Amino acid sequence: MSVRIADSERWLGRLFLAPAVAYIFALVGLPFLLAVAYSFTNASISSSHTTFVGLANFRGLVADPAFRRALANTFLFAIVSQALVIVLSSVLAVGLNRDFPGKWFVRLLVLLPWVAPVSLGSIGWLWIFDSIYSVINWTLRALGIFGQGVWPIWLGQPILAMAAIICVQVWRTMPLATVILLGGLSSIPDDIHDAAEIDGASFFRHLFQITLPLVLPIVLVAVLFGLVFACTDMIVVYVLTRGGPYDSTHVLSSLAFFKGVEGGDLAGGAAATLFLLPVLAAAAILMLRLARRTEVT
Amino acid sequence: MGGRVRGANALAAVGNFGAVAALSGFCAFPFFWMLITTFKQTRDLLDPDHNPFVYHEPATLENLRVLFGETLFTEWVTNTLLVGVMVVVITLILALPAGYSLARLSGGAGEHLAIGIFLTYLVPPTILFIPLSRIVGLLGLQDSLWSLVLVYPSFTVPFCTWLLMGFFKAIPKDLEEAAMVDGLSRLGAFVRVILPMSVAGILTVVIFSFTLVMQEFVYALTFITSAKNFTISIGVPAFLVRGDVYFWGSLMGACFIASVPIAILYNLFVDRFISGFTVGAVKG
Numbered sequence: 001m002s003v004r005i006a007d008s009e010r011w012l013g014r015l016f017l018a019p020a021v022a023y024i025f026a027l028v029g030l031p032f033l034l035a036v037a038y039s040f041t042n043a044s045i046s047s048s049h050t051t052f053v054g055l056a057n058f059r060g061l062v063a064d065p066a067f068r069r070a071l072a073n074t075f076l077f078a079i080v081s082q083a084l085v086i087v088l089s090s091v092l093a094v095g096l097n098r099d100f101p102g103k104w105f106v107r108l109l110v111l112l113p114w115v116a117p118v119s120l121g122s123i124g125w126l127w128i129f130d131s132i133y134s135v136i137n138w139t140l141r142a143l144g145i146f147g148q149g150v151w152p153i154w155l156g157q158p159i160l161a162m163a164a165i166i167c168v169q170v171w172r173t174m175p176l177a178t179v180i181l182l183g184g185l186s187s188i189p190d191d192i193h194d195a196a197e198i199d200g201a202s203f204f205r206h207l208f209q210i211t212l213p214l215v216l217p218i219v220l221v222a223v224l225f226g227l228v229f230a231c232t233d234m235i236v237v238y239v240l241t242r243g244g245p246y247d248s249t250h251v252l253s254s255l256a257f258f259k260g261v262e263g264g265d266l267a268g269g270a271a272a273t274l275f276l277l278p279v280l281a282a283a284a285i286l287m288l289r290l291a292r293r294t295e296v297t
Numbered sequence: 298m299g300g301r302v303r304g305a306n307a308l309a310a311v312g313n314f315g316a317v318a319a320l321s322g323f324c325a326f327p328f329f330w331m332l333i334t335t336f337k338q339t340r341d342l343l344d345p346d347h348n349p350f351v352y353h354e355p356a357t358l359e360n361l362r363v364l365f366g367e368t369l370f371t372e373w374v375t376n377t378l379l380v381g382v383m384v385v386v387i388t389l390i391l392a393l394p395a396g397y398s399l400a401r402l403s404g405g406a407g408e409h410l411a412i413g414i415f416l417t418y419l420v421p422p423t424i425l426f427i428p429l430s431r432i433v434g435l436l437g438l439q440d441s442l443w444s445l446v447l448v449y450p451s452f453t454v455p456f457c458t459w460l461l462m463g464f465f466k467a468i469p470k471d472l473e474e475a476a477m478v479d480g481l482s483r484l485g486a487f488v489r490v491i492l493p494m495s496v497a498g499i500l501t502v503v504i505f506s507f508t509l510v511m512q513e514f515v516y517a518l519t520f521i522t523s524a525k526n527f528t529i530s531i532g533v534p535a536f537l538v539r540g541d542v543y544f545w546g547s548l549m550g551a552c553f554i555a556s557v558p559i560a561i562l563y564n565l566f567v568d569r570f571i572s573g574f575t576v577g578a579v580k581g
Contacts, residue, residue, distance in 0.1 A: 012483055013402025016394035017410070020454055023391055027429070027451035028417050034428035088320060095317035106317065108564045109325040115563045116328070116556030117530040119514050123552050124327035127334065127545055133342065135330065135349050142348075175324065179567055203309035232421030235514045239534055253423035253515075260427040261519050273424045284416050 039271035045264035057271035070250040071275060073162065077251055078230035081169040085226055086219065089174050093181035094207065114175035122239035125168045129154035129240070158248035161241050165249060168236045173229060177222040184218030185211065220290055224283050231279050252276060328553060335360055335550035342545055360546030369524055370551055373532035376442055380528060381510045383446045388453040388506045389499065395454075396461030397487055401470075411462055418455045422515045425451075430519050444520040445528070449513060453506040460505070464498035465491065504566045508559060529555045 039057055043050045061067045096107065113121055128135055131153045140146045154164045188211065196206050212219075234253035237243060243250040243258065250258075252272055260269020333349075334342065336356040347353050364370050399411045429448055438444035472494070473486040481489060492499075517531045527535060533551045536544070 009402050009483060013398045013407075016398035016402065020391040020395035020414070020458055021410075023450060023454060024414065024417055027448060028420055028425065028455075031425045031428035031432065032420060034431070035424050038428060091316045092320045095313040095320075098313075104564070106321050107567075108560065109321045111324075111564055111567060112328055112556065112560050113324050115508055115560040116552075117512050117514075119530045119534050120552040120555055121327060123534060123548060124331050127549060128327060128330060132345055133349065138345075138349055171323065171327075174320070183568070203306045228419055228421070232423040234423065238514075238518075253421075256423065256427070257515070257519075261430065266427055266431070270424075270427045273427070276421070276424065280419055280421070284419055287416065287419075288412065 035270045035274065038267050039274050041267050043266040043270075045266060050267075053267075057267050061268065061271055061275075066247050066250065067255065067272065069248065070252050070255040070272075073249060074231055074251040074253075074276075076162070077166060077169065078227055081166045081173065081230050082223060082226045084166075084170045085174050085177050086223060088170065089177035089181055089222070090212075090219070092174070092178045093185055094211070096178070096182055097185045110178055111175050113172045114179075118172055118233075118235045119239055121172060122168055122236050125164070125171075126155075126240060129164050131156060155241050156245055158245060161245065161249045165236055165240055168240065169230055169233070172236070173226050177226055180218060180222040180225075181215060184215035188214050217290060220286070224286055224290075228280065228283050231276055328557065331549040331553040331556075334545055335553060337546060339546060360544070361550050363544065364547040364550050368536055368547070369527070369532065370536075372525055373527050373529045374555075376526060377511060377528045377530075380442055380445045380449065381507045384449040384453060384510050385503050385506045387446070387450045388457050389502065391450065391454050392457040392461055392502065393492070393499070394487075395458045397465050397491065399458065399462045400465035401473075402483075411459065414455050415459045418452065418459075422452070422513075426515050426519045429516065433520050439520060440522045440526055442521075442526055445510075445513075445517060448516050448520075449510055452513075453509055456509075457502045457506060460502060461495070461498055464495055464501075468494055501566050504563060508563055511555070511559060 040052060040054060041050045042053050042056075092110065096103065096110070127133075134154060136154070137146065137151055141150070152160055155161050192210060192214075193206075196210050201210070232253055234251060234257055237249060237251055237254040238257070241249045243254055252275060256269040256272040259265050259272060263269075336358070337352060338354045338357050338359070341347060341352065341354040342349075344353075395414075399407045399414075403410065433439060433444045433448070436444075436447075438447065468491060472490055473483070476486040476490045477483065511528075511530060513528075514530050517528050521527055521531065524532070524535065529551075533548065533555070536548065536551070
């Protein structure tokens, strides 16, 4: 009898899949629905009595200048960092695509920021950006680029702090984009490169007219992942500035953390994170399109 | 004409070299800096007139002694390893059959389901940590490592299922069919034929689940409150804010020790990992 069950492919297929699907539903689907439900109530850590409040949380957020600032920061942070990542990682991937001695070591160096726990890498940067002992400031002064009175406090001024946060985000997502692009570059058949070589195409013509168009779908994958990670990340902000100075560097997720967990306002925090939904939905739809398009070919 | 092209190509090669050197330097610099800082004496570190690239006083192991002797660093490492092992086991138990099912047993509906599972990877902890903190509270798991063991598979399982599906699809179907002709059931073929052939895939899943666990920050910060239950990723930043004194030497040592070994391991497996990201986009 048990042999019959094991042989019945459809049932075995369902049996194999059910635990994973159930787990994902219980720990992703359910909390997600709960987050939506919270956002329409006044749930908080301190009170056990919750009532339906309609759109009050969302209205409250939109009227809150700190939230509007965080929303704007999230987009600024995600778009600027990912634009830089795409340019830099393309350059790096093209450079790493040829063989040279010690390539594995260079690749290890490039991977470090992605593999190391982000909170620890960010602490490394906290020391590099230190207000008194910043190695950046010391070096630039030693080189004569900074004069006597110039000693920027990187994490203490709103614009510099945002720039520092973007720099660290570029640093930690560039490796992923680079390896994704490298995967794409190495999937281009060699004969295409050989043909271009024989036709005497210059390096740049080769790059812009042959290589880049062929890896475009993969560049899109890298951009989408980068944007989703950047929009939803709070670690860099949490470690470097905790949203300061004067709440000027919060992004949506760090604001939601301080509201929902440290402040105990579950409903407000949940509502704040749901502003991410349009971005995530757009990313999901683009991914699906991309998957379908490549399936056809 | 040919000379001009060759000249441009030589220029491009030099530019390439410079760009790779500069960008990999940017990637590696913080780790280099952690290493330098770890062995410096505090007096040497905290003198603004000292050239920070040079050791003005003899190198010291004092910072590492403080890290291992006077902080909970070893506990945090143990906690992280413990959670990592449990999460890896749960992930394998759930993702191996699911990946096989999607690759071989589910037909057309499986394709949609597979994409659905992959997309849950895009639902970020940011949206889930508030409701999950309530769920963890209801289950009585606050401030317990079990809360992390329970929640972490929610992000390792979708990605690993997707990765393993790709691995199983790459194994020729004839192998199982031959085994089944020889009298094994489908289940038997999966356990005795497919699993032993998938050691590389399984190892990849182990490494990636483990790195994801080491990286995780938001859930641990939300669920865990007492220092002895911290994981590395929240323990070291918490150690930083204790008191007004920053123990930069010990901090940087902790960051370096927790980052570099795992990166070396990861480097060996990265190509397989990339195929997981691009499996949809590069179908040759």
